[in-house]
């Protein structure tokens with residue numbers, strides 16, 4: 141029998157990748173908190189209804205990609221495919237919006253979509269996002285986009301292209317949807333199966349079908365259906381972005397895959413990612429979401445970034461940090477008699493704040509040094525018979541390959557000096 145493998149579309153993060161992940165998560169936390177966003181965590185598993193209502197039954201996510209099952213109590217539950225619906229539920233059900241407005245929160249963690257795995261597409265993937273809930277103003281749309289933009293700057297990731305669009309208010313969209321249906325209906329015979337279905341369920345999605353792109357150029361544009369107020373709002377957002385010196389491409393074909401968006405919608409694209417997987421992240425305003433979840437009408441805007449995709453782009457651009465050394469110091473006993481002293485030195489060095497590994501095995505010193513080198517420590521502390529008797533240690537600089545015999549009360553200071 142073959143050993144048990146990880147599920148398709150899921151992957152392990154080995155210790156060697158932890159530095160890059162820590163860098164992404166920590167930088168996102170830092171940039172979000174610099175803008176006043178505070179951490180929030182919501183459950184990974186939610187009532188299926190949350191996503192059916194929030195994300196929309198006509199979306200690919202709800203129609204084909206959710207991991208949904210009936211729990212032992214006969215209730216339909218779903219592994220969260222996205223974070224916004226859960227965060228809005230969490231914020232409004234605990235009335236956080238009654239304390240401070242807007243509510244600014246950030247989050248990061250695993251999300252699940254049953255998509256076909258390929259580069260940049262997994263079934264379990266990691267998003268980091270922010271949501272700004274309970275106020276509506278173009279300044280907040282700019283703020284949310286800016287947090288994402290400043291993150292890419294902090295990561296020193298170049299080649300990110302911001303795409304923005306306005307999806308208008310629900311009335312604008314109803315008019316636009318009718319115009320799209322009128323345009324596509326005579327072409328129905330030539331459309332792919334998915335798009336024929338979308339024509340009645342979610343006609344906006346026809347615009348980003350990869351197979352039926354040839355019809356998109358002549359399709360009606362959302363801008364021609366925006367009310368004066370929606371246009372003014374979008375113009376104010378664009379002016380704010382300009383003032384923040386954030387270069388944005390206005391893309392009239394940008395529609396997002398989730399139903400809850402109104403007004404501003406945006407995506408961050410990157411050159412190194414291909415085709416439909418070129419979005420490092422995206423977001424937008426969702427002023428109607430709270431109501432479809434049966435909460436009082438509450439506006440909101442946010443984004444989510446795909447961290448696996450950012451990592452692909454960061455590695456391709458050479459800005460992702462290398463693997464970190466497994467430890468700072470290895471303490472090696474030359475023989476078994478010195479093992480207890482080696483362990484004592486390790487404790488003292490850890491108490492001084494260092495990451496320390498001991499090797500008290502019964503191997504030859506050269507073997508121990510060779511295997512210590514694989515952990516890439518800056519220093520090795522070697523305890524031989526002489527040192528054990530005299531109470532000191534040999535401190536070896538692993539980079540310079542030089543070493544010195546050090547008296548007991550100087551060992552910690554000497555190691556700290558080298559590091």
Ligand code: HAM
Pocket residue numbers: 221222223224253255260261262263264265266267269270271397398419420421422423424425426441442443444445446447448449
């Ligand atoms: P989304 O565009 O569905 O938006 O997902 C955001 C990002 O998550 C994508 O741009 C992509 O980088 C990443 N992503 C999505 N699916 C996968 C996958 N199967 N494998 C790897 N990465 C993936 C949302 O989820 C919204 N909740 C964003 C939002 C927040 N809107 C307002 N607030």
